[in-house]
Amino acid sequence: MIEILHPDEDAARIAELRSRDFTWVDGWDTALAELRVLREFDSAATVFAGAGAVSFDEHHLDAASRYVVYPWRRTVVRLPDADLFYRLRTTRNRYLITDDEQRRWESAPVAVAGLSVGGSVLYTCALTGARTLRIADPDVLGPSNLNRLSGSVCDLGVAKSTLAARRVLELDPYVSLDVHPEGYTAENADRFLGGAAVVLEEMDDLRRKIELRVAARERRVPVVMVTDDGDGVIVDVERFDLDADYPLLHGRAEELSELSPEEFDDPSRRVELAGAIVGDDITARMRYSLGEVGRSIPSWPQLGTAATVAGAVGGMLARRIAVGDDLPSGRAYLRLGELIGVLQ
Incomplete structure (x- = not known):
């Protein structure tokens, strides 16, 4: 999707790009x-990507630079190289x-399946420094997504996987991205899941x-959902890495794994x-809204507030698992509405 060019080798x-109609941005x-x-x-003992050897004259700066080409923006950005940029970007x-x-x-491989709410989770992971990312979603951006997905009317009809990839690459062009525009499938399971430190599952498809x-x-x-x-x-953590026999969704979904595709796809059972x-422990408005799916609303009711919170919570949990924190399996609830009752 992008080119990363070396000042000498490329x-x-x-x-050639300088002769064309591109905008040039100098990140330095x-x-x-x-x-x-x-x-x-930084002390002399700190590994700072060779920054100690970088003087501030133009010749040395360019040697420590890369030129990143964003074709969808028709923009070239000169940035510090990968290690130095990461140190600058994560300093706070x-x-x-x-x-x-x-x-x-x-370096932790993080996989995100479903890029509406999952797009918020993905971006939070990237914001905090995740750089090895796998993403999957078969859908395109539609107007009804814009109540919870950070997007633009200029991008209607564009694949969600493409939009998510662009957003992450504009944050950090040195991210390693494995994109699955077909969504998660049995055929790409090995590539998508194999060796992942954590999977963030945010798909609508039951x-x-x-x-x-x-x-x-x-x-x-x-798996985190x-x-x-x-x-x-609602937060679900399933530590299959610690317990290979842990029941699906804490025992709520073991029987569902035996259903046929036809039973899953039956609208009357959705x-x-x-x-x-x-489960039953949901807000009264969510319970009512679920009952209206297929009657007065076409799909799962969602709000932008929840999608934003999901990004923060999912990104934090993924990081804590990836760095080895003692995080158990289980379910928890974070209800912003309860803040109203404690405000004075």
């Missing part, structure tokens, strides 16, 4: 001042995330939800099956 390509205009400050704080994480945790998070968990359990990969509940969220997964 000089001809850079010269702001990065240089930040680099000077960071070098004052320091101590809130230890240096060891940051390194582990950077059959795929169960199939992914069966496959993740077989591969000893932990954050589900909308009005303005709040609310029943969703209820089996979500």
Whole structure:
């Protein structure tokens, strides 16, 4: 989707782009001042991507640069190289995330299936420094997605996987991205799940939800799901990496794994099956809304507030699992509406 060009090795390509109608952005205009400050704080023992050898004249700056081509924006950005850019971009994480945790998070393979609410989770993972990402979603952006998905009317009809990839690459072009525009399937399970530190499952397709968990359990990969509940969220953590026999969705979905595709796809059973997964402990408005699916609303009711909270919660849990924190399996509820009752 992008090109990352070396100033010497790709000089001809850079010269060609300069002759074309591209906008040029020099990231050093702001990065240089930040680099000077960071070098004052960094000790000689700190690995700073060779920054100690970078002087501030133009020749040395260009040697430590890469030129990133964003074709959908017709823009070329000159940035510090991958290691130096990461150090600059994550500097305000320091101590809130230890240096060891940051390194582990950077290299941890994180898989996100479903990119509406999952898009918010994905972006939070990238914001905090995840750099090895796998994404899957078969859908395109429609107007009804714009109540919870950060997007633009200019992108209607564009694949959600493409939009998610662009958003992440504009944040950090050095991210490793494995994109599955076909969505999660049995055919790509090995590539999508294999070796993942954690899977964030946010798909609407109930059959795929169960199939992914069966496959993740077989591969000893932990699964995190954050589900909308009005303005709040329901949080599910399944540590299949710690317990290969842990029951699907804490025992709520074992029987569902035996259903046929036809039973899953039966519209008359959709609310029943969703209820089996979500449970009864939901807000009154969510319970009523679920009953209206297929009657007055076409699909699962969702709010942008919940999608935003889901991004923060899912991203935090994924990071904590990836860096080795002691996080058990289980379900929890985060209900923003309850704040109203405690406000004075």
